Amino acid sequence: MSYDTQPKGSHFIDGAYVEDTAGTPIEVIYPATGEVIATVHAATDAVIEQALDSARRAQAEWAATSPRERGRVLTRAAQILRERNREMSELETRDTGKPLQETLVADATSGADALEYFGGIAAGLTGEHIPLGEDWAYTVREPLGVCVGIGAWNYPTQIACWKAGPALACGNAMVFKPSETTPLCTLKVAEILVEAGLPAGLFNVVQGAGPVGAALTTDPRVAKVSLTGSVPTGRKVYSAAADSLKHVTMELGGKSPLIVFDDASLEDALGGAIMANFYSSGQICTNGTRVFVQKGLRERFVQRMAERMKGAVIGDPLDEATNFGPLVSARQMEIVEGYLKIAQDEGARCVTGGERIDRPGYWMTPALFDGVTDDMTMAKEEIFGPVLSVLEFDDEDEVVERANTTTFGLAAGVFTRDISRAHRVIGRLEAGTCFINSYNDAPVEMPFGGVKMSGVGRENAKAAIEHYSQVKSVYVRMGAVEAPF
Numbered sequence: 001m002s003y004d005t006q007p008k009g010s011h012f013i014d015g016a017y018v019e020d021t022a023g024t025p026i027e028v029i030y031p032a033t034g035e036v037i038a039t040v041h042a043a044t045d046a047v048i049e050q051a052l053d054s055a056r057r058a059q060a061e062w063a064a065t066s067p068r069e070r071g072r073v074l075t076r077a078a079q080i081l082r083e084r085n086r087e088m089s090e091l092e093t094r095d096t097g098k099p100l101q102e103t104l105v106a107d108a109t110s111g112a113d114a115l116e117y118f119g120g121i122a123a124g125l126t127g128e129h130i131p132l133g134e135d136w137a138y139t140v141r142e143p144l145g146v147c148v149g150i151g152a153w154n155y156p157t158q159i160a161c162w163k164a165g166p167a168l169a170c171g172n173a174m175v176f177k178p179s180e181t182t183p184l185c186t187l188k189v190a191e192i193l194v195e196a197g198l199p200a201g202l203f204n205v206v207q208g209a210g211p212v213g214a215a216l217t218t219d220p221r222v223a224k225v226s227l228t229g230s231v232p233t234g235r236k237v238y239s240a241a242a243d244s245l246k247h248v249t250m251e252l253g254g255k256s257p258l259i260v261f262d263d264a265s266l267e268d269a270l271g272g273a274i275m276a277n278f279y280s281s282g283q284i285c286t287n288g289t290r291v292f293v294q295k296g297l298r299e300r301f302v303q304r305m306a307e308r309m310k311g312a313v314i315g316d317p318l319d320e321a322t323n324f325g326p327l328v329s330a331r332q333m334e335i336v337e338g339y340l341k342i343a344q345d346e347g348a349r350c351v352t353g354g355e356r357i358d359r360p361g362y363w364m365t366p367a368l369f370d371g372v373t374d375d376m377t378m379a380k381e382e383i384f385g386p387v388l389s390v391l392e393f394d395d396e397d398e399v400v401e402r403a404n405t406t407t408f409g410l411a412a413g414v415f416t417r418d419i420s421r422a423h424r425v426i427g428r429l430e431a432g433t434c435f436i437n438s439y440n441d442a443p444v445e446m447p448f449g450g451v452k453m454s455g456v457g458r459e460n461a462k463a464a465i466e467h468y469s470q471v472k473s474v475y476v477r478m479g480a481v482e483a484p485f
């Protein structure tokens with residue numbers, strides 16, 4: 001392969017690439033072909049130590065830097081990221097297999113949005129003045145210290161920037177561990193931040209699998225852990241972090257409902273359902289994988305969906321005409337295939353797709369299932385693949401109850417032309433991130449996160465600031481101190 005994907009070192013610490021070949025080798029595989037495109041090494045204890053030590057040293061000075069200057073560095077990094085969008089997008093495509101048509105608009109660009117947004121608000125982060133008669137109090141918003149970010153493999157650049165942006169704006173340092181499946185892009189983000197003027201040590205990247213994440217999570221020097229991953233991993237990381245009462249943000253999985261009433265614009269609802277199930281080959285946490293369609297519309301919905309799915313252009317992800325890529329790994333493909341087998345056994349009707357494509361890499365056609373019922377495994381568990389399940393419903397109360405019958409609560413959507421019903425239904429759905437007549441938009445200005453088992457805390461928007469800073473309250477007495485003796 002002519003494109004040079006091998007990074008200069010596995011890790012990025014204290015402003016430079018670092019290698020330690022004593023760590024377990026991790027092969028980076030291009031999901032579209034199955035080829036090994038790079039090899040990195042998992043962080044050894046020495047590398048983890050170096051990363052945490054440099055972060056701790058750098059953080060104190062960064063916290064004392066004026067917020068305006070911190071913001072300026074982030075906005076500069078956003079600009080560089082945008083200038084390199086094509087290069088970054090091609091790397092992201094090789095790292096994840098997602099089509100370039102997507103990565104050009106949804107990864108480095110979304111990362112740049114986050115750096116720009118938090119860069120922009122850094123100087124405006126202030127405390128409060130609280131009048132108390134003669135006395136008064138004030139609050140100071142302080143950084144937490146060293147924060148750890150742990151990422152999933154579906155949006156490596158975006159996840160790194162969504163965590164780095166608010167962390168750095170608030171004056172923290174971050175040590176980031178990407179998923180071992182997609183280790184490449186975060187290193188580039190670290191390079192760009194330094195190029196933009198971020199002092200060495202404030203954004204360090206260490207590679208490795210779960211044990212490296214676990215070592216970071218339990219280290220006493222770490223004040224906060226922000227994880228994007230599955231619920232089982234979230235439970236482990238949350239409880240490990242609780243031992244030393246660390247702050248946490250947990251962005252976890254979902255099994256989100258997308259409700260289509262029979263008065264909805266059919267083509268818009270279909271578009272929403274496509275975005276909610278097939279973008280990134282269905283590997284998106286917020287996906288609306290339980291598509292509840294009202295009885296009168298169900299048949300037409302399924303028929304038109306099958307027609308629209310013929311528009312999937314499956315092919316070389318680096319060809320911008322391709323709009324549907326492979327799954328991220330052989331393992332993920334096996335997981336999805338396992339769910340498809342269970343779906344057939346449990347009596348769901350496969351309308352189209354779900355077949356393995358005979359070519360190197362991890363390819364499968366997008367799948368549409370009809371006749372799915374609430375008790376089926378595919379309606380209960382997160383599949384994380386291109387599988388759309390259609391469930392029929394009669395009325396509003398029924399669908400709200402069924403939609404909420406899940407331990408997850410990440411996202412939810414509703415398609416209807418009845419404006420009152422749209423807001424009423426969204427108001428009753430137990431989900432953190434909701435959409436009306438749309439699906440899967442994630443602008444940085446809007447808080448993002450889940451309720452119930454889907455997460456704790458929020459990313460993006462001003463809400464993220466609460467999770468990367470802490471408030472110090474100061475009481476100021478203006479007169480004499482009265483004391484009993």
Ligand code: NDP
Pocket residue numbers: 150151152153154155177178179180181208209210211212213214215217227228229230231232233234236237250251252253254284285286382384410450455
């Ligand atoms: P995993 O939960 O398997 O892994 C997430 C990250 O945690 C990886 O970097 C992983 O390392 C690391 N990890 C695993 N075990 C531990 C541990 N004990 N301590 C610390 N870190 C650990 O998720 P996937 O990478 O498979 O991503 C898919 C999941 O992520 C889906 O469930 C999806 O819903 C969720 N997700 C949630 C999003 C959200 O914002 N809500 C967004 C995107 C995805 P490694 O994999 O290298 O072993």
